Amino acid sequence: MSDVPFPVLVAAVFLFTSLTMVHLAMRHQDAQLALPERDAYLAAHELQSVTCAHCQSTEMREFGFNDADDDRRIVTCASCRKALFRYTRGAAPHA
Ligand SMILES: [Zn+2]
Numbered sequence: 001m002s003d004v005p006f007p008v009l010v011a012a013v014f015l016f017t018s019l020t021m022v023h024l025a026m027r028h029q030d031a032q033l034a035l036p037e038r039d040a041y042l043a044a045h046e047l048q049s050v051t052c053a054h055c056q057s058t059e060m061r062e063f064g065f066n067d068a069d070d071d072r073r074i075v076t077c078a079s080c081r082k083a084l085f086r087y088t089r090g091a092a093p094h095a
Contacts, residue, residue: 032065032074032083041085052077052084060084 004012036044045053050060057079064070071089076082 029065032086035074035083035086038075038085038087050075050084052080052082054082055080 035041038050041047041053042050045051047053049058051058052060055077057077059078060075061078062073062075065072065074065086071091072086073089074086075084077084
């Protein structure tokens with residue numbers, strides 16, 4: 001360990017930490033893109049209205065895919081925080 005110069009060690013740790021963060025962020029985005037569309041979610045869980053299929057809560061939180069103004073919306077349960085579905089603002093009938 002003492003053979004590695006300290007600045008090289010710091011740079012290596014920084015590089016691997018950065019790569020890990022990018023990897024985790026991309027995995028998180030892929031999981032959000034894999035969410036069903038709103039209608040598919042309702043049909044899959046045989047729901048008449050937007051309800052969490054995990055805890056039956058009707059309180060939802062939504063946010064943009066890339067930023068707050070993104071029209072691609074991700075909807076999560078406000079109670080159990082599970083990601084439920086996605087929709088495109090302006091394209092969905094109840095948007
Ligand atoms: Zn829930």
